Amino acid sequence: HGGKLERYPVAVIDFERVQTPFIIGLWIFCACLGKIGFHMAPKLSHIFPESCMLIVLGVFIGLLLFYTNAASVSPLTADVFFLYMLPPIILDAGYFMPNRLFFDHLGTILVFAVVGTIWNCLTIGISMYAVNLTGLFGVDVPMLHMFLFAALISAVDPVAVLAVFEEIHVEEVLYILVFGESLLNDGVTVVLYHMFEAFGEIGEENVQVVDILSGIASFLLVCLGGVAIGIIWGFLTAFVTRFTNQVRVIEPIFVFVMSYLAYLNAEIFHFITFCGITMKNYVEQNISTKSHTTIKYAMKMLASSSETIIFMFLGVSTVQYHHDWNTWFVVMTILFCSVYRTLGTLIFSSICNRFRVKKISFTDKFVISYGGLRGAVAFALVLTINSHHIPFQPMFLTATIAMVLLHRVCCRWTRGLLSGVWGITIKPLVQMLGVKRAEKRTLTMNERLHERSMDYIMAGIEDLMGKHGNFMLRDKFKRFNNKYITPFLVREQNIFEPKILETYSQIKMQEAMENMSNS
Amino acid sequence: MGNKSSLMLQEQDIRDIQAETGFLPSQIERLYSRFTSLDKGDNGSLSREDFLRIPELAINPLGDRIVHAFFKESEDDRVNFCQFVRVLAHFRPIKRTQDNKLNAREEKLRFAFKMYDLDDDERISREELLAVLHMMVGENISDEQLNSIAERTILEADRDGDQMISFEEFCTALERTDVEQKMSIKFLK
16 A cells, blocks of 8 residues: 555545436426426416426526536436336326226227327328428438428327316316327327338338338237237236235335336337226225325326426437527428318318217317427437438427427417416407316216216117117126126225215215314 | 118108107118117017117116106007107207207206106105115115215205205206216217
């Protein structure tokens, strides 16, 4: 050791060891502080949407990092997004999805999610390529690369849609249509994206009919496989909670871990998942009320935090990546996205209206086409593009960011328009549009009971007509469920109408609480 | 739509039924072919057995009552085609442009009300409510619990304090329910 003997140090600075978790912690801390600050300034929240503020905050932090070269933590990678940020949001959405409403409108939702997304992708791709041929962009983007871009920009993003629609409380049918679409079209987008990516690598000349056919087959596989995986894991979760009555504290963990596993399991094959929907009913019957409350709040917290972080990451990433601003490309992207979204909504909703009892009205169409917001999913997908294979990635990235930011601003406008927070000037507009607002309600005993009996009446009438409609299918599923699935997954003995009992105890509970606070 | 069905259904009948129920002629023809396929005895009318031969309807907890609703209008134990269609017309979707009294909201509600009101006194008593609850909820639940549910339901809806639910009270209790949608089906054209 020579002359200098190292004494025991009073303090050591070992930042490297904690760098990553520390920076992540700081991220979350900043995001939350920003959120609090935002809500403490009431005037600010009237002018800006919250997500806008978070993006701006992100840009500031990004600039700081950029000029000081302080940290080498790369902001938002596609993996971080798809593995850690998106699952809480999807799970929260799926778990608290109003099942009944979702399945009642499943047909329309599927048309919008599947056909609508393919329509968006193809029309945007073709139009962009056509504009490209005229030389307006000043660069020559190959056709398949353009379609790749169209695929990622055509997806409606559940994160963005939720952020807006949660706040304005539109009518429940409208809500489920846009929201269901945004949840289900992920699958379509991801398949289209991977398909065009692979086609791009094969090369335009070498793509054959066989490849397109396999693309279609893989699409079916992805969607059905994702649903199957989700259902299996959902049932497994429900089955496990059957045995947790001795160890109540681990009930929430089962729900979280198993749905996360389902998500990862589905992601291995680029699958989407249906997990939350299938487990909810059974899990709720098995677990204690306290665990249920824990699950509810933990899920809400995780979802809203990761939403917050995503928007901030968006801001940081805006600074940190290479950009290639191409005015015409950006303008055309925004133009085509809006035009084809509106056109598609008009076409598909009038097709769906032929089969629906409750028609999609004109204002609904307006809100649906407006509600098609692009957001973080498109952004994460554009980041995964390999710029070695596709040299125009920076241009795509810039256009995507421009699109997302523009939508944030539009959000504010819609939100203001629909919720009337902009005061008296907006109110006539809302009334003119006549957008129905949802009423938050718990069912009364009468409503629950008579609505159930109406279901039975309708199932009976459909049987009488020999028509395979919604009521009849639900009735069949219910009977199957009561006979085979529920006894297997639920610990308590099996009753036929658990919802009626549930409503009763809910009402009783509420009354008891009120009595408590009155006395 | 075989030849047989169009043979037995006269142009005039279709027009009359159309005027009364609001069904389109093509819908009436389709309903007629369903009617004849249910009519196993080929005598132009349906008996209770004809209805209950439909397996799902037979196990529907309200199946009996639904079938019963068809026989309310007829004196004997048969239902002819006109009566059959008239009951089904309650479930036509409501359109803003064409109004028909059979499928109005109130008629839909009345149909649901009649499911409970077995003795036709225009009131749902506790016993009547309990009977329906029993059919829907099944056996694995105590009578005590069902009793308190029925009591709670009446307490909630009852305005005049007679411990029963009248049709008006029934309608008020379901004010917020989208009956127009819940009790409508698309009839095929």
